[in-house]
Each structure stands twice: as C-alpha cells, then as structure tokens.
Amino acid sequence: MRSKNLVICFALLVFTGAGLWAQPAGSGSGEGTVFQNYPSALGAYGNFMTDGGLTYQRWFGKAGVEATLGAGVDVSGNYSYNVQGAFQYLLFGEDFANWFSGALYTNVLLAHLGDNTSLDRAPLYTPYADLGLGVGIEMVFLRHLSTSVEFMYVGGIPLAGQIKPVIEFSVGGSLKYRF
Secondary structure, eight states: OHHHHHHHHHHHHHHHHHHHHOOOTTOSSSSSOHHHHSOEEEEEEEETTTEEEEEEEEEETTEEEEEEEEEEEOTTSOEEEEEEEEEEEEEEEEEEETTEEEEEEEEEEEEEEEEEEEOSSSEEEEEEEEEEEEEEEEEEETTTEEEEEEEEEEEEEESSTTOOOEEEEEEEEEEEEEO
16 A cells, blocks of 8 residues: 555656656747747758759748759750749747757749750750749758758749640758758
8 A cells, every 4th residue: 555655656746747857849949949040041952843953041030032043964965954932931830849840831932944955956945934832841850950841833834935834733842951
C-alpha cells in the first residue's frame, strides 16, 4: 500500500512539474518566429514547369517576395534560361521548438523562360511566359536551414506563334539558408 501511494505521489509530481520543462510555442528567441527574426533566405529553387536556379527570398511581415535566376548551356551550344518572381502571403508561421519551425503560404509566380533548340537548319529561339498560383509549405530546421515544397497550377502564356497555351499542375521546392 505504501509503494502504491509513493507511485501516485511521484506521478502527480512529474505531471505537475512537466510544465517547467515544456517549451511554449513561438519561444525561440522570445521576440518572434524564425520568419520574423531571420526574414531573408538564399539558396536554390526548382519547379517542374519553370525550371530553377539560385533564389533569394525575403519576408516583410506576412508578405514575401522571391526571385530566382537560372541558366544552362550544353556542348552543342543550346542554351536555356529562366527569370522568376513570386509574391507570397504567409497564412501561418510558428516555431514549434527551438530547432523546428513551419509556415504555410500562398504563392503567385510569374516566370519568363527562353531556350534555343537546334534544328537541321538553324537554332530557333523560343520564349515562354508562365503564371502560377498555389500554396507552399516551408520547414526550417535549426533556425536557419530552410526547405519548402510548393503545389501550384501554372499556365503557359504564348510569346511566339509556335507555342500553344497550357495549364498544368506543377510542384516546386527549395533548399535555402535563412539569415
């Protein structure tokens, strides 16, 4: 009987004292979330419809902007490039622990792409413009290492006669360092 009372007292002590070790939500530095304390990020971004490249992201409160530049060339002289800009609006952002934060945001993407495809006679320059709308999820580990996944519908806007308009579902993602 005495051991049963001792176990009950110990359990009550553990449950009532657990709050002393618990970490309140959003308490990383005590002044705001990781998105407020480290609003800028630099890294790489890729999207199935719009290609990818090096990217810079910045949060201004709940509004954010992201710019991406990418290019490539192969040995035969064919090239491709892309310039992308995105407006993002933060729906939810929280520090779940000192080492893990997350955010949910909407995303509006505007991209310009171009490439030349060598035909038998001469290279043909083909310009594209894309407009996308969707949502993104950003996860931040150790307060600085950021990764995101974006789901969106992207519409291809014709800039040349040989291109037909298209709307497709696309997935994008990034790996960035927050500072």
